[in-house]
Amino acid sequence: KAGVxxxxxxxxxxxxxxxxxxxxxxxxHRSVSWYQQTxxxxxxxxxxxxxxxxxxxxxxxxxxxxxxxxNSRSEMNVSTLELGDSALYLCASSPVQSTxxxxxxxxxxxxxx
Amino acid sequence: xxxxxxxxxxxxxxxxxxxxxxxxxxxxxxxxxxxxxWETAKSPEALFVMTLNGDEKKKGRISAxxxxxxxxxxxxxxxxxxxxxxxxxxxxxxxxxxxxxxxKGTKLSxxx
Numbered sequence: 001k002a003g004v005x006x007x008x009x010x011x012x013x014x015x016x017x018x019x020x021x022x023x024x025x026x027x028x029h030r031s032v033s034w035y036q037q038t039x040x041x042x043x044x045x046x047x048x049x050x051x052x053x054x055x056x057x058x059x060x061x062x063x064x065x066x067x068x069x070x071n072s073r074s075e076m077n078v079s080t081l082e083l084g085d086s087a088l089y090l091c092a093s094s095p096v097q098s099t100x101x102x103x104x105x106x107x108x109x110x111x112x113x
Numbered sequence: 114x115x116x117x118x119x120x121x122x123x124x125x126x127x128x129x130x131x132x133x134x135x136x137x138x139x140x141x142x143x144x145x146x147x148x149x150x151w152e153t154a155k156s157p158e159a160l161f162v163m164t165l166n167g168d169e170k171k172k173g174r175i176s177a178x179x180x181x182x183x184x185x186x187x188x189x190x191x192x193x194x195x196x197x198x199x200x201x202x203x204x205x206x207x208x209x210x211x212x213x214x215x216x217k218g219t220k221l222s223x224x225x
Contacts, residue, residue, distance in 0.1 A: 004156075033212060042217035043157075043202070056212045090156070099145060099206040099213060104156035 001026055004093050004105035012111045018079040021108045025072050025093030031055075032074040033098050034066060037088040037107075046089075048098045049074050056098060078110075086112045115139060115207030119216035126193050127224050133189045134219040136203030140184035145206055147213060148177055148188055152199040160188075160201075193223040 005024045013019050025032050033056075034046040045058035049068035066076045072093070078085055088109050092102035118137040126132050138146065148160040161170040166181040174191045190197055200218040207214035 035215075040217075043215040045212050045214065048212055058212075092157075101147065101159045101162055102157075102213065103159070106156050 004091060004103050006089075006091055006105035006108050008108060009106065010109045010111075012113060013081050014113050015081055015083060017081050018077065019081060019110060021076045021078075021089055021091075021110075023074045023076070023091035023093075023105055025074070025091075026103055029093035029095050029103070030072055031094045031096060031098050031100070032068060032072065033092045033094070033102060034074070034076050035090045035092065036060070037090060038086075043090065046076065050096075050098075081112045083112050086110060115205065115214045117203065117205060117207070117214050117216040119201075119203060119219050121219060122217070123220040123222070125222045125224065128194060130193050130223075131189065131191045132193055132221065133187050134201065134221075136186045136188070136216055138184050138186075138203070138205045138207075140181055143181045143184070143205065146179060146186050147204045148186070149202040149204065149215075150199045151202060151218070157202060188219075190221070193221070195223045195225050197221060198223045 007022045031050045033048040035043040048056040052068045063079045068074045088107045090107045092104045094100035094102045146163045149157040151157040161177050163179040168179040177188045179186045200220045202218045204213040204215045
C-alpha cells in the first residue's frame, strides 16, 4: 500500500499571502488529521476530517481551514499568512477514528518571509 | 485541554547503554496511549498502542509499560544503538472527539 503523501514538500510565501497544502491518505483510510510542528512546541493538532466533514478542531485561528473530498484526500488552507505560520505541517491518516494508529506523511515545510 | 508531559526533554547516551523515559498524562477517562518514534527527516512512525493498566509491549529492543491509575507510561530501550536516535512521542486521546494529544517528546541521541 502506498503511504500518505503530501504536496508540496517545501513552500516559501510572503506575509499576507495564502497557501493550500494537500494530503492523500492511505487507500481505505477515511480519517485525515492535520498537525503543525514548530520548534519547541511539538505537534499541535489543527483539525480532523472524516467523510468530508470536519469532526474535530484544535485551537487555531479561523485563518486555518481545511476540507476533505469524497476520495478522502484533504487540503489545508492558511489565509493571510503571518511569520509565525512558518512550520512543518504534517497530515496523518487512520482507518476510521483519529485515535486509531495514525500514519503520517512526510510533511510540508512552509516558510513565511 | 489534556496536559501530556514527557521527560526528559533530551537524552544523550553511548551505544550499548540502556535508557528509559517517561510520559505523564491525566489518569481520568483514560482509554489508550500511543507511542511514536520520529527520526530526523522522516515521518513519525507508530511504535505501540497501549490500553490496559499494567500493559507491557515490546518491539525488538524497545518496550513500554503503562500505569493508567497513576497516569504514566515508561519507554525502555535496551542496548541503545545509533539508529535509535530519534524523538519519541507519546499521545493519549484527549480532544472532545478523541483526537490524539501529543507530548513534546524526548529527543534521544545515541553516540557510537
